[in-house]
Amino acid sequence: MTFRLGLTGSIGMGKSTTARMFVDEGCALWDADAAVHRLYAVGGAAVPAMTAAFPGVVVNGAVSRAAIKDLIAADPLVLSRIEQIVHPLVAADRKAFSAETVSDIAVYDIPLLFENRGESQMDATVCVTATPDIQRDRVMARGTMSEEQFQMILAKQMPDAEKRARSDYVIETDTLEHARAQVQDVVRDIRENRLNA
Ligand SMILES: CC(C)(COP(=O)(O)OP(=O)(O)OC[C@H]1O[C@@H](n2cnc3c(N)ncnc32)[C@H](O)[C@@H]1O)[C@@H](O)C(=O)NCCC(=O)NCCS
Ligand SMILES: Nc1ncnc2c1ncn2[C@@H]1O[C@H](COP(=O)(O)OP(=O)(O)OP(=O)(O)O)[C@@H](O)[C@H]1O
Structure with missing residues (x-):
């Protein structure tokens, strides 16, 4: 059986970076944004x-x-x-x-997981989060969106606090080291307590 873990978080919160850390722990990864790129x-x-x-x-x-x-x-x-x-x-x-x-765990990186009610198809959910200032700085640093585009996307997304409240796990992406330790905790918890439970 493959355990389906839905990974979400608002724009710029660190989904892709965190998803790669799950891969490092042996998880398979499907990435919605990457699928859009292929399409x-x-x-x-x-x-x-x-x-x-x-x-x-x-x-x-x-x-x-x-x-x-x-x-x-x-x-x-x-x-x-x-x-x-x-x-x-x-x-x-x-x-x-x-x-x-x-794989024993498949991670689904889906920005609009809760907005599109995709969580019903997952066995558990994990949300990445950072402060609004860090989020904004990260998106603006990429230089691919204007402030207006960023605000428009943000307005379409469920607020971060609500995503956190709905998720089984929350990962703070303040530093890479901290995020990696939390990813390892989540993977350990799933393998010890949820897989084949
Ligand atoms: C709006 C577009 C052109 C922006 O492209 P760009 O290369 O600048 O950004 P990228 O695709 O990497 O998306 C960045 C982030 O924006 C957010 N976002 C993208 N599309 C949406 C959307 N329809 N609603 C809410 N947030 C969105 C997500 O958090 C995503 O991770 C592009 O995202 C797009 O074509 N979106 C429509 C498809 C879609 O809904 N994708 C979301 C995942 S299925
Ligand atoms: N744990 C972390 N510590 C420090 N910086 C991070 C961390 N996670 C992500 N970042 C940085 O934040 C920026 C955005 O990260 P990433 O692309 O993973 O976010 P995303 O949620 O996938 O973004 P989007 O929703 O726009 O697709 C990148 O510059 C990345 O290096």
Whole structure:
């Protein structure tokens, strides 16, 4: 049996970094954002529908994130329409991963786990968290989003406090060392107390 651990957290809280730490502990990983990257790439499953819905958003055969962000800036409702195209394809990608994974623990890195009620398909959930100042600094340091885009994404996401309250485990991503120790604690707890329980 594979134990399904849903990993979530708001934008910039450290999901990808923490997910890699779970891999270091021997867990398999499925990453929703990475699935979207595959879907948007040349030959990706989202390309035909995105071309049809938003002419101009596909550049050289791939969905352009810059073009999407321009569209969203002009009309925030565009993001919901993109979600209607992308989320069913993401779900199919996840299903294919689940069917073939053989690890004792599979980590599902899903930014919108609670927003889309995905927790019902998980055996446990873990949320990564940091202070609002650290979160904002991290997102702005990447230089890929404007302050307005960051605020818009934040407004679409469930507040951090609510995610923490709903999660079985909470990991503070204040330092790499602290986060790694917490990841090791979570993996130990699952292997000792939850797997085959
Ligand atoms: C808005 C887009 C163009 C921003 O691209 P960019 O490369 O700058 O950021 P990236 O994809 O790495 O996402 C960064 C973070 O933004 C947040 N985020 C992304 N999409 C959404 C969304 N639809 N709702 C709420 N938060 C979101 C997540 O926390 C995510 O980890 C891109 O995220 C996108 O196309 N989103 C629609 C698909 C989607 O819903 N993805 C979420 C995971 S399934
Ligand atoms: N435990 C940690 N200690 C210090 N810095 C961290 C820690 N975890 C993540 N970071 C830093 O925070 C930034 C964001 O991390 P990461 O990309 O993992 O977040 P994310 O939640 O996956 O982001 P997004 O929601 O935008 O996809 C990165 O620069 C990363 O190096």
